[in-house]
Amino acid sequence: MPIIHTIADCRSFVANEHNEGHTIGLVPTMGALHEGHLSLMRRARAECDAVVASVFVNPTQFGPSEDFARYPRDLERDAQLAAGTGVDAVFAPSAAEMYPAGFATFVEQSAPVAERLEGQCRPGHFRGVLTVCLKLFNIVGPDRAYFGRKDYQQALVITRMVRDLDLPLEIIRCDTVREPDGLALSSRNQYLDEATRRQALSISRGLGRARGAAAAGERRAAALAEIIRAELLAAGPCSIDYVDIADPDTLAPVETLDGPAVALVAVRIGGTRLIDNCLLEP
Amino acid sequence: MPIIHTIADCRSFVANEHNEGHTIGLVPTMGALHEGHLSLMRRARAECDAVVASVFVNPTQFGPSEDFARYPRDLERDAQLAAGTGVDAVFAPSAAEMYPAGFATFVEQSAPVAERLEGQCRPGHFRGVLTVCLKLFNIVGPDRAYFGRKDYQQALVITRMVRDLDLPLEIIRCDTVREPDGLALSSRNQYLDEATRRQALSISRGLGRARGAAAAGERRAAALAEIIRAELLAAGPCSIDYVDIADPDTLAPVETLDGPAVALVAVRIGGTRLIDNCLLEP
Numbered sequence: 001m002p003i004i005h006t007i008a009d010c011r012s013f014v015a016n017e018h019n020e021g022h023t024i025g026l027v028p029t030m031g032a033l034h035e036g037h038l039s040l041m042r043r044a045r046a047e048c049d050a051v052v053a054s055v056f057v058n059p060t061q062f063g064p065s066e067d068f069a070r071y072p073r074d075l076e077r078d079a080q081l082a083a084g085t086g087v088d089a090v091f092a093p094s095a096a097e098m099y100p101a102g103f104a105t106f107v108e109q110s111a112p113v114a115e116r117l118e119g120q121c122r123p124g125h126f127r128g129v130l131t132v133c134l135k136l137f138n139i140v141g142p143d144r145a146y147f148g149r150k151d152y153q154q155a156l157v158i159t160r161m162v163r164d165l166d167l168p169l170e171i172i173r174c175d176t177v178r179e180p181d182g183l184a185l186s187s188r189n190q191y192l193d194e195a196t197r198r199q200a201l202s203i204s205r206g207l208g209r210a211r212g213a214a215a216a217g218e219r220r221a222a223a224l225a226e227i228i229r230a231e232l233l234a235a236g237p238c239s240i241d242y243v244d245i246a247d248p249d250t251l252a253p254v255e256t257l258d259g260p261a262v263a264l265v266a267v268r269i270g271g272t273r274l275i276d277n278c279l280l281e282p
Numbered sequence: 283m284p285i286i287h288t289i290a291d292c293r294s295f296v297a298n299e300h301n302e303g304h305t306i307g308l309v310p311t312m313g314a315l316h317e318g319h320l321s322l323m324r325r326a327r328a329e330c331d332a333v334v335a336s337v338f339v340n341p342t343q344f345g346p347s348e349d350f351a352r353y354p355r356d357l358e359r360d361a362q363l364a365a366g367t368g369v370d371a372v373f374a375p376s377a378a379e380m381y382p383a384g385f386a387t388f389v390e391q392s393a394p395v396a397e398r399l400e401g402q403c404r405p406g407h408f409r410g411v412l413t414v415c416l417k418l419f420n421i422v423g424p425d426r427a428y429f430g431r432k433d434y435q436q437a438l439v440i441t442r443m444v445r446d447l448d449l450p451l452e453i454i455r456c457d458t459v460r461e462p463d464g465l466a467l468s469s470r471n472q473y474l475d476e477a478t479r480r481q482a483l484s485i486s487r488g489l490g491r492a493r494g495a496a497a498a499g500e501r502r503a504a505a506l507a508e509i510i511r512a513e514l515l516a517a518g519p520c521s522i523d524y525v526d527i528a529d530p531d532t533l534a535p536v537e538t539l540d541g542p543a544v545a546l547v548a549v550r551i552g553g554t555r556l557i558d559n560c561l562l563e564p
Contacts, residue, residue, distance in 0.1 A: 007448060104393035105412070105446035111386035130387070131447075138448040164387035165413075166289060166420040250384075 001083040003075070004091045007098075010139050013089055014052065018141065022049035026142035028133060031055040031092075032072040032187035033081045036177040040146040041085035043174055052140050053082045054091040056098065060106075061128030072190055091140065098135060106131045107161060113251045114157045117264055118275070121241045126157050133158055134165070142169050150176040150184050152264060152277040153251060176276075178204065184276045196270035199236045203265055206231030206243075207278040210263050214280035219257045221245035224280065232267055241266035241273070248279065257282040283365040285357070286373045289380075292421050295371055296334065300423065304331035308424035310415060313337040313374075314354040314469035315363045318459040322428040323367035325456055334422050335364045336373040338380065342388075343410030354472050373422065380417060388413045389443060395533045396439050399546055400557070403523045411436055412443050424451050432458040432466050434546060434559040435533060458558070460486065466558045478552035481518045485547055488513030488525075489560040492545050496562035501539045503527035506562065514549055523548035523555070530561065539564040 004010045017024055025048030027040045037053075044051045055078050062068035079090045107130040109115075114126045137145065147155040159171045177185045182204035183197070192200060206228035213227055225243045232238055245254050248262045257280060264277040286292045299306055307330030309322045319335075326333045337360050344350035361372045389412035391397075396408045419427065429437040441453045459467045464486035465479070474482060488510035495509055507525045514520055527536050530544045539562060546559040 011450070102393065103446050104396065105389060105391045105443045107387060108390050109387045111384065114386065135448045138450060141450070161387045164385050166417045168293070168420060168423070 001079065001087060002089050003079050004089050005093065007093060007139055010052070010089075010091045010093070014050075014140055017050040017088075023143040024048060024140060025051045026136065026140045026145045027051065027053040027087070028136050028145065028147070029053060029055055029078075030057045030071065030187065031075065031078045032190065033078045034177075034185045034187060034189075036148050036150060036185040038081060038085050039177050040148060040174055041082060041087050043172065044144065044146050045086040047172075048142075048144060050089075051087045052089050052091055052142070053087045054093075054136055054140070055079075055082075056091075056093055056095075056132065056136075058098075058128055058132040059095055060099065060131060061125050063122055063124065066122070067188075067191075072187060091136075098132070107134050107165075109157055109160065109164075111160065111250070113153070113160055116153075116246070116251055116253075117242055117244055118153050118266070121266060126154070129154055130157065130161050134161065134167075137167055137169060144170045144172050146172045146174060148176060149173055150186065150276065152262060156249070156251065182208070184274075186274065188272055188274065191272040192270070196272065199238070199269050200272075200274055202231050202235030202238075203267060203274060203276045207263055207265065207276060211278050211280055214257060214261075214282050217282075219282060221254045221257065221261065224257075224263065228263060228265060232265070236269075239268040241268065245280065283361065283369060284371050285361050286371050287375065289375060289421050292334070292371075292373045292375070296332075296422055299332040299370075305425040306330060306422060307333045308418065308422045308427045309333065309335040309369070310418050310427065310429070311335060311337055311360075312339045312353065312469065313357065313360045314472065315360045316459075316467045316469060316471075318430050318432060318467040320363060320367050321459050322430060322456055323364060323369050325454065326426065326428050327368040329454075330424075330426060332371075333369045334371050334373055334424070335369045336375075336418055336422070337361075337364075338373075338375055338377075338414065338418075340380075340410055340414040341377055342381065342413060343407050345404055345406065348404070349470075349473075354469055373418075380414070389416050389447075391439055391442065391446075393442065393532070395435070395442055398528070398533055398535075399524055399526055400435050400548070403548060408436070408439050412439065415440055416443065416447070416449075419449055419451060426452045426454050428454045428456060430458060431455055432468065432558065434544060438531070438533065464490070466556075468556060470554055470556065473554040474552065478554065481520070481551050482554075482556055484513050484517030484520075485549060485556060485558045486560075489545055489547065489558060493560050493562055496539060496543075496564050499564075501564060503536045503539065503543065506539075506545065510545060510547060514547070518551075521550040523550065527562065 025044030155173045210224045254261045261280045266275045307326030437455045492506045492509045536543045548557045
C-alpha cells in the first residue's frame with residue numbers, strides 16, 4: 001500500500017480511480033491510529049471502491065497552549081495499521097505543502113453548532129478543522145468521508161459545512177469505539193497513566209448513568225448534567241470544561257428532554273483533555 | 283439553451299458533461315450582462331467543451347447600505363445574450379436555495395490582498411464573493427472559471443482561494459472591456475446619466491495619464507497616484523474611496539516602481555461607485 005506524500009501524487013492517484021469510475025472513500029485522521037480510526041476504514045472499505053486514509057497532524061486546529069508538539073506521531077505504524085484494514089493509500093502531506101508561505105484562506109462557521117462547547121473552549125479549533133477538511137476533500141475528491149461520533153460536534157460542524165458549501169460528498173458518522181471498560185478510544189489516551197486512566201472511566205460511567213436516568217423518566221437537563229458532573233468529581237481531581245445537554249442536530253442547549261438529546265463532556269484529568277458524549281433518549 | 287434554476291438540476295447537467303469526458307468552463311456573473319461578461323463567455327466557449335454561465339445577484343457580498351435591492355435584474359435578456367455567445371446553460375439559482383435558513387459557513391481571507399482597498403471599503407464583501415464562488419465551483423465543478431480584470435482585486439482574491447484551498451480548477455483572468463471612449467464596462471454604468479457618465483471618463487483618463495507617466499520614467503507611486511487623483515477632482519464633484527499603486531500580485535502598497543505595478547481606483551460619482559485599474563510598466 002503506497003504512502004503518498006505530495007498533493008500532486010494524491011491527485012494523480014485519485015484521478016486514476018475516478019477514471020475507472022470508482023467511488024472513493026476518505027478517512028481523515030491525525031494518525032496515532034486506534035481501533036476507532038480502523039473501524040472507520042473498514043466501513044469505508046465495505047462501502048467504496050477505493051479508500052484513502054489521510055494522516056496529518058493539522059497545526060491550524062491546535063491552540064497555542066495545546067498539545068500540537070507532543071501529539072503522537074508514528075507514520076510507519078499508522079500505515080501498517082491502515083494497510084491491515086484494506087485501505088488503498090495513505091495520504092500524509094507535509095505541513096509546508098498544506099500551508100505554504102502566505103496561506104490566508106480559512107473556513108469559518110458562525111452557528112451555535114460551531115460556537116458552543118469546543119468552539120468556546122478552543123477558539124479557532126473548528127476554523128482549522130473545517131479548513132483542513134475542505135482542503136482534503138478538494139485534493140481527494142471523495143464520494144464519502146468518514147468521521148467518528150466521539151468527536152460529536154466536529155462531525156456536525158463538518159456535515160454543516162458540506163451542506164452550506166454544496167460539497168459533492170456525503171459525510172458518514174460512525175459510532176464511537178470503546179475499551180471493554182467503557183473508555184472511548186482516543187489518541188490522547190496515550191497520555192494517561194494507570195491512575196488517570198482509572199479516573200477517566202468516570203466519563204463513560206457518568207454518561208451511562210445519565211442515559212439510564214433519561215430512559216427512566218428524568219426530563220430535566222440540569223438534573224441529567226448534575227449526574228454526570230457528580231460522577232466526574234467523585235472520581236478525583238479534575239477540571240470540567242463543560243457538561244452539556246444539547247439538541248443532537250443544532251447543539252442548542254436543552255432545558256427539558258422532549259425528544260432525543262445529546263450529553264457532551266469535556267474534562268481535563270491529570271493534564272489530559274478528554275471528550276465524550278452519548279445520546280439520551282427519553 | 284436551458285435556464286437551470288435549481289442546484290440539483292445544475293448538478294445533473296454537469297454530471298452528463300463530465301460523464302462524456304467534457305471539460306467545463308464557468309463564467310460567474312450577477313447578470314445585467316454587458317460586453318465584458320460576453321467576452322468571458324466567448325473565451326470560455328473557445329477553451330472548454332461545455333460552458334455554464336451563472337446569473338446570481340449574491341446578497342452576501344453587498345453591505346447593508348449598498349445597492350443590492352436596486353441592482354439591475356433581467357434574466358430573460360441575460361439568457362438571450364449568453365445564448366448568443368454559445369453558452370450551453372445559464373444557472374440562475376434562488377437566494378433561498380443558495381442561502382437556506384441556518385446558513386452559517388463562510389470563506390474568509392486575511393491577507394493584504396483581501397484586506398486592503400475593496401476589503402477596507404466594503405467590509406464583508408470578499409467574504410461574500412469567496413463564499414458564493416466556492417459554492418458555484420462546488421456545484422458546477424468547472425475545469426476553468428473566468429473573471430474580468432476590471433474587478434482586479436476580486437480576481438486575485440479568488441485565485442488565492444483556489445490555491446489555498448486546493449480547488450481543482452484554474453482561474454482565467456481576462457482583460458477589461460471598455461467603451462470606445464475608455465469607460466470600463468460595468469453593470470453599474472446603468473446608474474449614470476449623461477453628465478455623470480461624462481465625468482466618469484476621468485477615471486480611465488487619469489489611469490491612462492499615470493500609465494503614460496510611468497512609461498516616461500516617473501517611478502514615485504505618490505506622484506503617479508496624484509496624477510489620477512487630480513484628473514478625478516478636475517472633472518467635478520466626486521468622493522474618492524482610494525487611488526492606490528500596488529504590487530500586481532499581493533496588492534501590497536508600492537512606494538517606488540521597481541517593476542510593474544497596478545493602479546487601482548474606486549470613486550463615487552453622482553452616487554454611483556465605480557472601480558477601474560490599469561497596469562503601470564516602468
